[in-house]
Amino acid sequence: MDAAKGIGEGRVPEADFLFVSYSHADAKAAATVVQTLQSAGFTVWWDALIPGGDRFGATTNDALERAKAVVVLWSKASVGSHWVHDEATFARDKRRLVPLSIDGSEPPLGFRQFQYIDVSKDGMKPGSPAMQRAIESLGLLMERGAPDAAPAAAPRFNRRALIGAGAVVLAAAAGFGAWKLARPGAAASNSIAVLPFDNLGSDGGQGYFSDGLAAELRSQLSRNPLLKVMGQTSSNEFRGDKDDARAIAGKLGVNWLLDGNVRISDGVVRVAIELIDGETGFTKWSDSFDRPLANIFQVQQEIAQAVDRILAVEMGAGDETKLARSGTTGSVAAFDAFLRGRDMFESQRDEASDRGALARFEEAIRLDPDYAGARAARARTLAVIANQYAQADERQRLYGQAVEEARTAIRIAPELADGHVALGYALFYGQLNAKAAEEHYARAAQFGQGSPDVLSRYALYRARRRQFDDADAAIDRAATLDPLNPSVFKAQGLIRYARGDWEGAIESASHALEINPQRSSLHGDIGNALVQLNRLDEAEAAFAKEKNGLLALPGRAIVAARRGDMAASNAALAQLLRDHGDNGFYQQAQVLAQQGRKADALDALEKAHAAGDSGLVTLDVDPYLAPLRGDPRFGKLLATIGFT
CATH class of the missing domain: 3.40.50.10610 (ABC-type transport auxiliary lipoprotein component)
Structure with a gap:
């Protein structure tokens, strides 16, 4: 078979074509490669009919100059060939190089920065997985889709194996x-x-x-x-x-x-x-x-x-x-401390890991006071510790520090979404100031459209302000960006619960549990939605599985109250008081409202406000507090926090 069929002896084709460079000693292998490339639909120029001494004659040089891609066949013979070196150098410098190894040989010095395709094991005929990779690479390099080729088997590989210590550019000598x-x-x-x-x-x-x-x-x-x-x-x-x-x-x-x-x-x-x-x-x-x-x-x-x-x-x-990138550091030591802190914070193990993360972020800031990303991370960590672990006095001190740290981060990097969302969170959850938080949540969403975490927190804020269309749009985007993140679907469930979609809330929380069966608070979220559906037996079972006492205990008390079993309801309320004290004022109010004790429930809410209880961020959307709506004391609290 004439491997140069359709081209003519040595004539350079007018249409887009590729050039095959090889050693004369590898002519048989080169012919096989050429036939495979032609069967895949490529026009191929090679010099099989030109004597070796004339390789850089006018025709060869013209073909090399005009070729859209250059396939270099490396072998023991071609590694020692000056002609192949010259052609490969030209292709490398013009960003047209696609290197193949036909006998397992590595390319010579000067070409080892390019990842080559080893076709020695799979063979060089049509159907070879290695040649299919070459065909795909050539099609893309020539700025068109891969040519029509026999269907290749789905590529199977360990994604880690492709990046070894020496793996570098694959045909991307062609450049970006x-x-x-x-x-x-x-x-x-x-x-x-x-x-x-x-x-x-x-x-x-x-x-x-x-x-x-x-x-x-x-x-x-x-x-x-x-x-x-x-x-x-x-x-x-x-x-x-x-x-x-x-x-x-x-x-x-x-x-x-x-x-x-x-x-x-x-x-x-x-x-x-x-x-x-x-x-x-x-x-x-x-x-x-x-x-x-x-x-x-x-x-x-x-x-x-x-x-x-x-x-x-x-x-x-x-x-x-593209938005300006911000919040980074030029200090390797500060960056290292920041990474260690983030690793600890994202482990979500316990209070010790969160406080350890805080220490790492503080170390990063000490090393680089202008490291806005570390300051935003410190602000968030302070707020989480205040929310989850601290008692009243320490809680307010930590939230105050979180606000100041987040403000500093924004001053250094005005477009840092993490800084704005940390400040919004500290103002809303820590200082119970919904209106002051508004600007920073909006800025966070503006600069953080690519961050599922930022979008989720923004969506929750919008839902608690009864701005459900904005909340839905943000949480849907977060779910698209991070579909295996249980925290995103927990947030989605809370948003649906806030708008009264009880079935939807159960669906979202259940999906989050499918992703991570160990995720805390999800059983409690499901239990709360089941209560609203009056499926009390199922709600009781859900609360029995919940490990977070601030969800499980009020849930049990409310189920009992709905059943009319006030003795059991009061027993669960008493345990809530014993176990959580001042940290549970808001949950006490939920139980008392469901028991019909409105004045006591309002007293508990006012104590919660005085203590800075972050549970109050749900005040305007919490169905357990429905019996209190319309009371002037309740309306005053809504106005004080900024909901009205």
């Missing part, structure tokens, strides 16, 4: 601009998940650093308002997962996966990255960065900007669409 990543008709071509990075260093305790680097990249990418970036909780579900990339992308509902690994040794950090097409499972871009640890922030920016640029080209967007 050459890759056309969007597929015509594909939905949400701007959706991406940043998977948890592997720690390849000898120190297993540095896992927080690789996780933190992935989280920082996720955060940077999410600040581009045109990108839909999958949330951290959902992305982290696939840590060490053996599914192929297409399965992971399908489960997350994204078009692209960004994966990588990190190795720290002797003060040098190596970050290897790959961008994977979720539809095909093939790597579209990969690179590795070796930098002194002090330059880790440069690496973050390079990676984030590269991915932004790749996807922005397909969305027709330029740099003007």
Whole structure:
């Protein structure tokens, strides 16, 4: 068979074509590669009919100049060929290089920064998985879809195996601009998940650093308002997962996966990255960065900007669409302390881990007082400790510190969504000032459209202000960005409960339980909705499963009161007083209102306000307090907090 069929002897074709560079000693293998590429629909130019001494004759040179892509066949023979070196160098410099190894040989020095496709094991004929990868890469490099080829088997690989210590650019010597990543008709071509990075260093305790680097990249990418970036909780579900990339992308509902690994040794950090097409499972871009640890922030920016640029080209967007990134530090030590703190805070283990996280954030701020991200994290942690663990006096002190810290973060970085949402939270939950919190929740939503956490907290605020349309839009976006995050669906359930959708509230909380059966407070949320449906036996069973006493005890007391069993209701109320004291004023009011003791319930609410009880943020939407509505004392509380 004439492998150059349709081209003519040595004649350079007019249409788009690719050039095959090889050693004369590998002519038989080259002919097989050429036939496979032609059967896939490519026009191929090669010099099988030109004597080796004439390789750089006018025709060959013209073909090399005009080729859209250059396939270099590396082998023991071609590694030693000056002609192949020259052609490969030309292709590398013009960003047209697609390297294949036909006998397992590594490329020579000067070309090892490019990941090559080893076709020596799978073979070079049609149907070979390795050749299918080459065909896909060539199609994309030539700025069109992959040519019509025999259907390839679904690519199966361990997504971690693709980024070894030496894995770098796959045909992306073509550069960012050459890759056309969007597929015509594909939905949400701007959706991406940043998977948890592997720690390849000898120190297993540095896992927080690789996780933190992935989280920082996720955060940077999410600040581009045109990108839909999958949330951290959902992305982290696939840590060490053996599914192929297409399965992971399908489960997350994204078009692209960004994966990588990190190795720290002797003060040098190596970050290897790959961008994977979720539809095909093939790597579209990969690179590795070796930098002194002090330059880790440069690496973050390079990676984030590269991915932004790749996807922005397909969305027709330029740099003007991207919000300024803010809140970062130039101190490696401060960054390290911040990552350690975030790792502890996100573990959600107990009070000790939260206070340990607080100490790490404070260390980061000591090392870099202008580290706005660390200040926002400290503000949030102070508010969480105040809300969940502190008694009245300490609670107010901690909330006051949270407000001041969040204000400082915003002063340093005015567009930092985490700073605004931390301030909104501290003002609303800590100072019970709904109106003062309004501006900062709105700013958080403006700058945090890519953050499921920011969107969830914003949505809850809107629901508690009875602004349900805004709440629904925000929580739906959060669920799209982080569909495996139980906290998002817990928030969705609370929003539905606030608007009186009891069945919907049960559905959302139950879904959150399916994701994480150990998640606290969800049984209590379900129990509360069941009470509103008057399904008291089911509600009692739900409260029996709830580990959070501030949900379980008032729930049991209310179920008993609904049944008319006041002795059992009072017994549960007495236990609530014993176990939670001043932290349970709001829950006491709920029980007393359901028992019909309106004056006592209003007294408890006023004590809750004096103590700064954050339960009052639900005052305007809590169905348990319905018996109190219309009372002047209740109306005064609503006005004081800013609900009216």
